[in-house]
Amino acid sequence: MEKASLLESLKNLVQQEDALAVAREVSELRNQFEDVVLEEDRQFQIKQLDAQEKGEPVEERTADPVREEFYGLYNEFRERKGGLQKAKKEAEESNLRRKKALLDRLKEVVEKEENIGAAMTAYKEIHDAWKEVGDIPREKRQDIQSEYSRLLETFFYHIKIYRELREHDLHRNHQLKLDVIRRIQELSQMEHVKDVEQAIKTLQNEWDETGPVGNDAWESLKNSYWDAVRAVYARIQAFYDEKRTELAANLELKKDIARKAAELVKDFASTNTKEWETATASLLALQEEWKKIGFGPRKENEEVWKEFRASCDEFFAKKKAFFDSIRGKFDEVAAKKQQLVEKLEELKHSTEWKKTTDQILAIQKDWKELGSAGQRFEQKLWKEFRAACDHFFEAKQAHFSSKDKEFEGNLALKMELIERIKTAAIPEDKKEAMALLKNFATEFNSIGHVPMKEKDRVFNAYKEALDAHYKKLKLEGAEQEKMLFQARLDTMKADPNADRALAREKYDLHDKINKLKSDILQFENNLGFFAKSKGADILKKEVEGKIAAAQRKIEELKAKIKMMQ
Secondary structure: OOHHHHHHHHHHHHOOOOOOOOHHHHHHHHHHHHHHHHHHHHHHHHHHHHHHHHOOOOOOOOOOHHHHHHHHHHHHHHHHHHHHHHHHHHHHHHHHHHHHHHHHHHHHHHHHOOOHHHHHHHHHHHHHHHHHOOOOOHHHHHHHHHHHHHHHHHHHHHOHHHHHHHHHHHHHHHHHHHHHHHHHHHHHHOOOHHHHHHHHHHHHHHHHHOOOOOHHHHHHHHHHHHHHHHHHHHHHHHHHHHHHHHHHHHHHHHHHHHHHHHHHHHHOOOOOHHHHHHHHHHHHHHHHHHHHOOOOOHHHHHHHHHHHHHHHHHHHHHHHHHHHHHHHHHHHHHHHHHHHHHHHHHHOOOOOHHHHHHHHHHHHHHHHHHOOOOOOOHHHHHHHHHHHHHHHHHHHHHHHHHHHHHHHHHHHHHHHHHHHHHHOOOOOOHHHHHHHHHHHHHHHHHOOOOOHHHHHHHHHHHHHHHHHHHHHOOOOHHHHHHHHHHHHHHHHHHOOOHHHHHHHHHHHHHHHHHHHHHHHHHHHHHHOOOOOOHHHHHHHHHHHHHHHHHHHHHHHHHHHHHHOO
């Protein structure tokens, strides 16, 4: 039920003339309202934590007119109820005096009246008057009722002439009291303790108002009654003890979280963004733990919440100051990434699949090298970047999937060629053999694409067939190196990713040349340190030999690069 609805219900109740009659309902409304208020406070705390987490301004609490009006009406009602309770107390004191007077009169009848008719008449008058008397103070009710019951029991024992009536009443009262005991015992099956608390009071009143029972059954009945009552109150007490324990445990958990947060903030200082993010994750984890913990005692809970929030505020203020200081770098990265996104937007509709794929891969590499654009921009830019990439590659996949049927014929041609390569008779003359194998490579490369799912299998079968023949050729020295490299080039050209494979091969060759040049430079520098001696001359010749070998190797590598042109 919402606060406004609870307020309207309260308005209806406080308009009732008999405030005491609706006091319980008003109290229940207040408890429900308190639950809603507590939940609002908790949700507001969570909202504040979420705002801190996102770096957004933390909303301050505003006035709540519904809450103020509700508590205003409740306080007015409580004052009116207090006045009525005072009047009720005075009435109960007056009723107590009347009942004591009736007890004195009944005692006199029991002890002195010998006329049965007069005694019965007096008893009826006293009994009728007793029923007309209203409530008396709660703390006196048991004693007064017990004394009244005791005198009644004595009276009826003295009235021999009305034995049958007495026996009937005693038996009936016995059954009524047994029924009360049974219903008290059944309270153990009632789920909500607050309902149990209200029910036990009603049943105790009913017990007190039930007449006497036989002396022979009274002690056993009374013991059963009090055993059942004590069991119920033990459950009620255990419930509130458990509630207090739970609240205390929640408070300790929150104190521990507040302490950890304070220690984290106190000891943390860094100029490293990753360390800031790690610390942020730790603090956010503490906030998540906080959200999962239930209520603590209200006053202490508010105090520890203020401590925890202060630590969080301090941390995020320091974090904001730090990231403000490096925001310029993030802005620069964000601007460059925005340019990459714009390039992708221009490319994503292209149908030049090979060229555009290379361009997009290069852009992706540039994106990674730029690093993070900061929390404010990174996720938004990444979503745009990823969406553009996905658009192109999904379109590319759809295109080539539709081309697979066209590639089935190429698949058959290439598989037929592979079988011819496997069974081919290779000439003994090396040049003729190399020419034949090169013709096979040219023929294979001239056949169009095969289905995507078959390309690796077909290429591997083709490469295996050619390699088997190349291994049979007894090539040596530079001739072997040149021929095998040419065969390697022919094989790479047949690769589905030929452009990438050739580019990588050329890059590796240039890299080897650069390393050899670096080695030569180091060797030449070392020559300057050799003194003129027999031992130094030997070392010098050895180094000069290494330089010459490196230079020859460079020429070989350059020749390979030239073969790739």
